[in-house]
Amino acid sequence: MRILVIDDSRAIRGILRRMLTEIGAEVAEAEHGGKALEVCAASAPFDLALVDWNMPEVDGLTFVRTVRANPRYAGMKLMMVTTETEVHQVETALAAGANEYLMKPFGKDEVLGKLQLLGLG
Amino acid sequence: MTLAVSDFEHICRVVREESGIVLEAGKEYLVEARLAPVLRERNLASYAELAAELRTKPRGPLTVAVVEAMTTNETTFFRDVTPFEVLRTKVLPELFAARPNGPLTLWSAACSSGQEAYSVAMMLRENFDDASRARVEIIGTDIDAKVLARAREGRYSQIEVNRGLPAAYLLRYFAKDGMHWVLREDVRRQVEFRAMNFVGEWRGAPFADVILLRNVLIYFDQPTRQRIVSRMERQLNRGGYLMLGSTESLQDVDTRFDRVELGRGVVYRLPG
Numbered sequence: 001m002r003i004l005v006i007d008d009s010r011a012i013r014g015i016l017r018r019m020l021t022e023i024g025a026e027v028a029e030a031e032h033g034g035k036a037l038e039v040c041a042a043s044a045p046f047d048l049a050l051v052d053w054n055m056p057e058v059d060g061l062t063f064v065r066t067v068r069a070n071p072r073y074a075g076m077k078l079m080m081v082t083t084e085t086e087v088h089q090v091e092t093a094l095a096a097g098a099n100e101y102l103m104k105p106f107g108k109d110e111v112l113g114k115l116q117l118l119g120l121g
Numbered sequence: 122m123t124l125a126v127s128d129f130e131h132i133c134r135v136v137r138e139e140s141g142i143v144l145e146a147g148k149e150y151l152v153e154a155r156l157a158p159v160l161r162e163r164n165l166a167s168y169a170e171l172a173a174e175l176r177t178k179p180r181g182p183l184t185v186a187v188v189e190a191m192t193t194n195e196t197t198f199f200r201d202v203t204p205f206e207v208l209r210t211k212v213l214p215e216l217f218a219a220r221p222n223g224p225l226t227l228w229s230a231a232c233s234s235g236q237e238a239y240s241v242a243m244m245l246r247e248n249f250d251d252a253s254r255a256r257v258e259i260i261g262t263d264i265d266a267k268v269l270a271r272a273r274e275g276r277y278s279q280i281e282v283n284r285g286l287p288a289a290y291l292l293r294y295f296a297k298d299g300m301h302w303v304l305r306e307d308v309r310r311q312v313e314f315r316a317m318n319f320v321g322e323w324r325g326a327p328f329a330d331v332i333l334l335r336n337v338l339i340y341f342d343q344p345t346r347q348r349i350v351s352r353m354e355r356q357l358n359r360g361g362y363l364m365l366g367s368t369e370s371l372q373d374v375d376t377r378f379d380r381v382e383l384g385r386g387v388v389y390r391l392p393g
């Protein structure tokens with residue numbers, strides 16, 4: 001399973017990388033949506049991207065919209081992982097094409113639970 | 122503050138008598154951690170004082186508080202996912218067909234703060250028509266009045282809704298209230314919560330078509346598990362199903378249940 005972790009916080013990327021490699025996933029990182037699009041274009045398809053919302057340059061919502069507009073990435077699942085927790089924000093992200101939504105702070109159980117919901121557990 | 126051996130043993134005895142929960146030697150740290158808040162709430166100076174009050178007032182409110190503190194209430198929405206898939210794709214369709222008009226009762230036994238029962242209520246709304254859904258009565262029971270009160274409120278923290286609940290369901294079935302999320306009234310209304318102790322009188326125990334008895338037998342010794350499972354046989358309507366937690370089985374109990382593999386899950390069926 002290949003997972004792309006997109007977050008401008010290196011600490012969060014590290015935490016997610018550790019949780020995901022522990023369950024055998026292959027993890028790549030990007031520090032914002034723009035970098036993430038470059039990584040996606042340059043490498044084998046990802047099964048899932050974990051997407052922070054607020055990031056410099058290209059934010060998470062823009063990343064989700066861009067990915068969903070490109071049929072090449074149709075097989076990639078997207079999960080927001082963010083401190084944004086208002087109803088309208090969850091709505092906006094799902095309407096834009098995110099498959100799941102995880103609110104920060106989170107622990108390993110929450111991440112693994114969401115992977116299970118995405119059929120990637 | 123330390124816990125003397127004789128006090129630890131007395132507390133364990135009380136908890137076991139009242140709830141069946143077995144606390145083995147070596148669990149002193151757990152008892153200390155769980156009872157520290159009870160000491161504070163009740164202005165008790167030490168574990169010795171707490172144990173003394175348990176001895177002088179064996180059926181008092183302190184006993185209830187101690188038992189509630191010693192229950193492990195950990196749960197999540199759609200815990201383990203598979204059992205809810207099995208319910209949706211196999212068990213419920215079969216029971217709906219077998220009882221074309223009658224009501225169906227699903228019992229979340231040891232329901233904790235309600236996530237298991239409400240997961241079923243949401244799953245019904247997502248997958249079955251209104252008429253079928255309305256035929257299902259969901260009952261949740263637990264020994265712990267504190268978690269039952271929370272279950273009835275249907276009010277969950279951000280951490281709780283992060284665990285196992287699909288985001289789409291969060292939007293459809295919950296309203297945000299400050300830092301909490303509150304389950305919609307009509308979903309709440311489908312579930313009735315009652316206090317019931319597996320080692321007590323079983324007053325209020327429903328007769329059910331499906332019993333979820335998940336992640337609770339692990340706390341009891343074998344004779345207690347045997348008694349509970351035998352009693353569950355009598356609470357289940359013919360052809361009904363018992364479902365256990367993903368790490369549990371009926372291996373060491375005598376029972377009439379047939380072990381049936383359905384899809385990716387295991388259920389126990391009472392012969393019809």
Ligand SMILES: C[S@@+](CC[C@H](N)C(=O)[O-])C[C@H]1O[C@@H](n2cnc3c(N)ncnc32)[C@H](O)[C@@H]1O
Pocket residue numbers: 139140141142192193194195196197200230231232233234237262263264265268317318319320334335336337340366
């Ligand atoms: C770990 S929770 C399981 C919750 C849920 N069934 C699940 O699988 O997620 C165990 C629950 O069993 C309850 N319990 C423990 N002893 C009990 C007893 N003697 N009678 C009824 N409930 C009991 C506890 O209060 C606790 O809420």
